[in-house]
Amino acid sequence: MHLFSPLLLISLSTALLFGAPQNKQSKELNAVISTGQYSTKLLLKTLGSNMKKNMKAGGPMKALDFCSQEAYNLTEEVNLKLPNGIRVKRISLKYRNPANKPEVDEELILDSLHKLKNANVLMPKQLVQKVNATTYKYYKPLLINKKVCLKCHGNIKDTDLKRAIAQRYPIDKATHYKMGDLRGAVVVTIDTAAKAAK
Template structure:
């Protein structure tokens, strides 16, 4: 188990490095609608796989969907689109993949504020053209609300699935991705389209 995880980690690292630079293809103009559709496809694919894994092997098997499949799917979408497609959180379990940059941190804070002002997290999003030192980007984020199934691995101490608890403790010694209740903001999907 341990060795498998280390292998997974180094592959993830390699994947991350490969994704970082020149594969990005610049768009002539922002593509908000395509960003929205890409997030929807990602969400459908992830929740489909999560539900199937929970049904066949319970939380112990479903962990691999969040550990392996989520980064695989976001990496594949990044390659297909030429954008950066990720999942981020302001309380990360995996700091290698889930750490938000400055714009993402501000957006997560904005989502929290809008939520406490009464706006539903379902479909909550923000899109903006942002000038960064290395160019302009269309950036899009969409909130990920906690659902019941997520509490198995992201819930409060008494809700974490016993089958997941030990694996999570072993793999993520600095895990901040727990303590959430259904309806909380768990994180967000984030898309970055380079502009010409």
């Protein structure tokens, strides 16, 4: 009985967490985090800079054309640039494109993030989920953090734009957001075994 006193358990787990800073586990976790950060940045930069360009050139209608035709292709292009075993995508519980519907384990994370948000908890910069012995999912929460997002995800007033979105996405769920709302997340799936085999 004494062996499993709460105090001992605490010190044991502390030792596991902080004991050896560069053990195999923490090395792997550090690699997962930096891969996640890198892949997320690459995707958001690619989508963001192209969106800006199209918005400047032709306003929200042109940017919508770009998003609906190119967001998926550009995401695939980013994936081709990433090493073997690493994939990046965007997900949301209220998705516009059904291709961005979360998987069951991803939905769990988004649910938890929404619960935290509703409890006025500041969003974490990132989360790591262990999927199995060799696979991780890295999440970056995405907020409606710019007014421009509301043009296409808020209470859309431009009737032409509204119609164009409804035509392309008959089951669109991604409207009526407000500034600061949690929109979804970037997910990077990292298969560490595939990487090692390369």
